[in-house]
Amino acid sequence: MRVVIVGGGLMGAAAAFFLARRGVAVTLLERGRVGHAATNASFGNIRRQGRYLPQMPLAHRSRALWGEAAGLLGEDVEFRATGHVRLAFDAEAMADMEAFARDAEPFGLSLELLGPNELRSRFPWAGPAAIGASLSPEDGSANPRLVAPAFARAAARLGAEVVEESEVMAIRKDDGGLAVETARGTVATDAVLNAAGAWGARLAEAVGEPVPLEACGPQMGVTEPLPHRILPVVGIWSRVKAEGVYFRQVERGNIVFGGGNREAVALDPGHATVDPANTLAQLPQLARLCPAIAKVQVIRTWSGCEGYTGDMLPVMGPSRTTPGLFHAFGFCGHGFQLGPGVGDVMAELIATGRTETPIEPFSIARFAAA
Numbered sequence: 602m603r604v605v606i607v608g609g610g611l612m613g614a615a616a617a618f619f620l621a622r623r624g625v626a627v628t629l630l631e632r633g634r635v636g637h638a639a640t641n642a643s644f645g646n647i648r649r650q651g652r653y654l655p656q657m658p659l660a661h662r663s664r665a666l667w668g669e670a671a672g673l674l675g676e677d678v679e680f681r682a683t684g685h686v687r688l689a690f691d692a693e694a695m696a697d698m699e700a701f702a703r704d705a706e707p708f709g710l711s712l713e714l715l716g717p718n719e720l721r722s723r724f725p726w727a728g729p730a731a732i733g734a735s736l737s738p739e740d741g742s743a744n745p746r747l748v749a750p751a752f753a754r755a756a757a758r759l760g761a762e763v764v765e766e767s768e769v770m771a772i773r774k775d776d777g778g779l780a781v782e783t784a785r786g787t788v789a790t791d792a793v794l795n796a797a798g799a800w801g802a803r804l805a806e807a808v809g810e811p812v813p814l815e816a817c818g819p820q821m822g823v824t825e826p827l828p829h830r831i832l833p834v835v836g837i838w839s840r841v842k843a844e845g846v847y848f849r850q851v852e853r854g855n856i857v858f859g860g861g862n863r864e865a866v867a868l869d870p871g872h873a874t875v876d877p878a879n880t881l882a883q884l885p886q887l888a889r890l891c892p893a894i895a896k897v898q899v900i901r902t903w904s905g906c907e908g909y910t911g912d913m914l915p916v917m918g919p920s921r922t923t924p925g926l927f928h929a930f931g932f933c934g935h936g937f938q939l940g941p942g943v944g945d946v947m948a949e950l951i952a953t954g955r956t957e958t959p960i961e962p963f964s965i966a967r968f969a970a971a
């Protein structure tokens with residue numbers, strides 16, 4: 602069996618690795634450089650709390666793979682299970698937090714709920730107005746700049762062909778299989794995985810499967826380095842979008858942050874930008890979570906082009922119109938955590954025709970029904 606993967610972000614690179622591990626002949630075609638788009642821009646959060654509950658089996662499968670990443674890939678992609686803590690500042694947030702903790706338990710995610718005293722004794726940096734928090738102790742983060750190239754290198758060591766600067770122009774049915782047209786020529790294949798990120802809906806639409814997808818850029822920044830004091834990734838329970846910021850302190854000491862508004866991105870050329878007004882709006886919200894960082898200098902901001910579908914869930918599974926074509930795109934700002942699991946599940950599905958992990962809620966068929 603031969604598989605062509607369109608897109609060398611985390612999803613495509615991980616799928617290439619897991620397919621190659623199954624002994625499948627794989628070609629990964631990336632228009633630019635492996636990992637250069639949404640994956641590279643990611644905050645790097647490996648977070649399960651707050652996630653759509655039917656996605657939890659996939660998130661657990663992925664979390665297990667993050668734990669094995671160094672061994673699987675033969676290099677350290679800086680996965681650290683530092684824990685992920687979300688602070689609550691009012692009764693509504695506490696109620697949302699407690700409801701999620703209760704509902705997540707049967708899905709296999711146990712959160713520790715902390716009252717104000719325990720919060721402050723365990724996390725002395727937490728803002729004084731916080732009245733509680735939830736801790737997901739096994740979650741954490743990894744380095745988004747390392748992970749897709751590491752998967753691609755590991756896939757190549759297993760025999761996958763990784764071709765950069767090779768744009769896919771079209772996918773068409775051909776002689777019982779599929780033909781993938783690239784700027785460098787046509788490749789005949791048995792199966793194709795559309796892992797083209799925010800651009801994935803274009804490929805789907807070209808085969809008669811339109812998906813409502815908006816390209817947006819989360820607004821990110823990083824501060825000067827400070828003494829390393831904060832271990833977990835930090836977020837908030839809040840229904841107010843502007844309050845929805847998050848941060849983590851990397852081992853070198855810098856605070857990486859994001860959240861709040863997103864900016865629209867034009868898919869051509871797909872360069873996402875930061876509006877400085879968003880950065881200014883993030884800073885007081887970050888200081889509310891952790892007053893000690895109120896006066897630090899922001900040294901860089903960035904964004905990345907991510908695909909957000911109409912229902913904020915990704916598209917995963919077989920095409921409805923084109924036998925042999927599979928989709929895994931539109932991860933709506935929460936695909937970094939899922940990446941290794943998505944690669945493994947898509948490899949299993951393509952190689953065996955089924956997957957143990959339920960992905961029906963992400964079927965492209967839901968848009969046809971709508």
Ligand SMILES: Cc1cc2nc3c(=O)[nH]c(=O)nc-3n(C[C@H](O)[C@H](O)[C@H](O)COP(=O)(O)OP(=O)(O)OC[C@H]3O[C@@H](n4cnc5c(N)ncnc54)[C@H](O)[C@@H]3O)c2cc1C
Nearest residue numbers: 608610612632639640644646769798905932935936937938
């Ligand atoms: C700023 C930002 C912060 C984020 N933070 C987090 C986070 O903390 N936690 C989390 O879980 N998720 C986060 N996300 C989301 C996560 O990063 C993405 O969901 C994930 O990286 C998507 O991976 P992907 O492989 O689908 O897409 P991408 O990484 O965008 O890769 C798609 C690739 O396809 C290529 N491509 C497109 N069209 C073609 C074509 N025709 N031919 C060949 N190649 C093509 C592109 O060049 C690109 O490299 C964040 C996203 C952004 C942008």
